[in-house]
Amino acid sequence: MERNLHRQLANMKKSLFDQGYLDHEQFTQLEELQDEANPNFVEEVVTLYYRDSARLIQNIEQALEKNPLDFAKLDNYMHQFKGSSCSIGARKLKNECTQFIEYCKTGNGEGCKRTFQQLKKEYSSLKKKLEHYFQFARQVGPLEKACRPK
């Protein structure tokens, strides 16, 4: 029965990779940093990311309401946001960030706003998916410890 849960968890993860939400290499790298003493490290990092980036999202939101737009500031915020997003392996989000930064460079305000709407959707969507994944992982986790020999 445990093997079935493991397979389900692995499938969930594979789906996140295949659909492009997560970068396989980076996310796997983070998981490799987990051990018995730190079994929920990835969840902790992701939680930290969502908490920390909420502030950035808000800053960008406010900056996009200004007229005229301060592209240098927007670029700066987005670089920060892109950095953290990369660190957790958020692939689609990273691409949205890159797009946004391109629009900043060309001074395309409409492009920035459009991309930002897309980005926010992706940000929320990923959060739900990851919450679901970690919730399931926590359930599977203890079973793994129980059946894995020392």
Place this chain on the structure above:
Amino acid sequence: MGSECSSVVAEELHVLAVDDCLVDRKVIERLLKISSCKVTAVESGTRALQYLGLDGEKSSVGFDGLKVNLIMTDYSMPGMTGYELLKKIKSSSNLREIPVVIMSSEKVLARIDRCLEEGAEEFLVKPVKLSDVKRLRDIILRGDENDEKKGSRKRKLQDLSPTSSLARDLTPLKPASAASKQSRLKRPRLKNTD
């Protein structure tokens, strides 16, 4: 071994990590701890200098009494950039021998060259991997003998193929950097080998 070597005999490397991004600090801290390093993570160049005692012109012993064996700093930080921090460290007689590694999410060749010329040990492209940290640890512990012989600098770009992953640049160094190169070879030795 050089008679100049004031080797630090330590069981673990103590790394000072500097990054304004909270998520990255958490990750680098974990990468280092898993690689058996002690970590002090700070959020800015200013804090890093305070920790290193540069303000008070003390030795490179942090407030908790631990000597810093390696500094890893992000390049893009508000206030003082990683590059500016690097320069300050390399122009301090107390601190210049501490190897400094720059981390950046942007592979800008001019930026990389600038950092290496100023005496950075390495330039790592983010996100930093466990293999990067392990390699750094080995370099710091054993010293890079090739580097000693050829006086060359390393450039690591993640996207380059394995055969060209090390680009050796033999451009003459500036006097300040050359001096820092010679004294850079003070490396810690472990009491117990792995």
